[in-house]
Amino acid sequence: MAPCFRVAFFASCDDNYIPTTAAALLSFRRFFGDARHGYFIVGSHISNANADLLLKLNVTFVDVSNLCKVFETHRNARCTKYVKECFYIAAGPSVFYQNTEYDFCLSIDGDVFCQREFDLAGLCKPVRHVGMRGVGPLRRCFEDRAVRFKGECDHRAELIRLGFPEETVDSPQTLEYNTGVIIWNVRGLNRWWFELCERVFVGLDGAFESDQDLISMAAAHPSVDVHEFDECYNFNYSMDTYKANWKLWFDFYFRNRNVDGVYISHFIRGKPWIRGNAIFPMQQHLVNQWRAHIRSLPHGLDSRWEEARADYEIKGGMLIQALMHALFMWHMVNHVVAIPNLKYTTPIFTYSVYILTLTKKLHSALFAFAPSLL
Structure with a gap:
């Protein structure tokens, strides 16, 4: 890995969750506080109190509400469990692609905690597009969502309609992923990844409970190379x-x-x-x-x-x-x-x-x- 190797650590959340998310990000900065790396929260709105807090903590807030408008305008009315900002995590590679300083970005949830130092470059190096931890075959996700949406949306059929190969969608090697920690190759994904996520989100009428559903299904596209890292x-x-x-x-x-x-x-x-x-x-x-x-x-x-x-x-x-x-x-x-x-x-x-x-x-x-x- 080149000496200029740089990572943007980031998370997406609404204003209420910013303090918790900032605490999670700071757990990483204890070990990766090098000035080459950056720490960010992406969202749609920030209160004055939280803006002041992030300024003191040297964490940058990025408003991506315009870029991520689709997650508000096309979201299924039945999906109310999580705030719309949870989907903004999918925009990370596009956001940091515009900032050519970063080679990779590492996204986390607010309930994530880094308790010890690890080989950051070694973790990122094998990732051509995206790195995640698999939790099971994607088809189990289809079965679960069919129950939740009471047949209103057939996620499997809709993905195939969008051009996803049927053999890939049904393959036991096509996985659902936990999105609590994700490694993104900024240059490898640039803007086309987010465009794919938008197409999937709109094509399935926004019938996604969480970012994990969306990212797992978008990652099933054969153009996406997923590196599965250790749990x-x-x-x-x-x-x-x-x-x-x-x-x-x-x-x-x-x-x-x-x-x-x-x-x-x-x-x-x-x-x-x-x-x-x-x-x-x-x-x-x-x-x-x-x-x-x-x-x-x-x-x-x-x-x-x-x-x-x-x-x-x-x-x-x-x-x-x-x-x-x-x-x-x-x-x-x-x-x-x-x-x-x-x-x-x-x-x-x-x-x-x-x-x-x-x-x-x-x-x-x-x-x-x-x-x-x-």
Whole structure:
């Protein structure tokens, strides 16, 4: 990689989520604070208070509302779960292509946390167009969306109508991707990627719940080269992954304090700013790292999250250990059985147990009944 190698770290969000997103970006700047790299938030509106905050933090806000108008004018009325700004992440390569300083851009969600330094150039180098972590065959996404939209939109058929090859759309190697962390090759994608996303968004009448739906389906086009990176760069401990890093999972379930192989955590389930959302020792350890980062932030950012002021007391009694061991074995068996059958990599049973253990009331009751077990 050339000495002038530069990366734009960015995220997209609405004004309400800017402080959280800024905190996530700053977790990367601890390790990649070189002046060659830049830190940005793209959105449509910013309040005076948040503009002042970003100025103090040296994070640049970029208004892309005109460029991303399509995500407002053509969005399906049924899709209200996420704000329109979540789709702006797809415009990243176009935005930074205009700024010829950057070779790559790395996008993150606001619930992402970088806890240790990694080889940034090594992660970016193999990416011709886009790098992401796969979570399962794309066809499972079609099946799920068919239920959500009650037959109103057939995403598979519409992609084929737009010129996507049927054999590619139906292939088990065509994946749905988690978009919490994405590497974009700015020069490789330039403007044509966003034009493809616009065409897919309009062609499917804006029937997308989130950016993950849109980006995964646009990435199914044969012109897009997707590099699938290891889940240690987007580790969400929800057991939903296409190519499992078994050492990482073994460490997560069987070690109480540290997982050296995790570089970037993605708190999909169990936000670190909500007390009681982490029960597994390793999960608590990662949340504690996030909270320590929050407490180190300047300009009063730490005061925005009351729960960040206290760490979890990490325990690992017999009950928790037994549950973790059982989940690990179930995860292994399910991963071997489910992937060839194109089913979800995480069964309903596993999610049910996971959600139950995250319930604050249940956790409190167990702790009151037998604290030594926890």
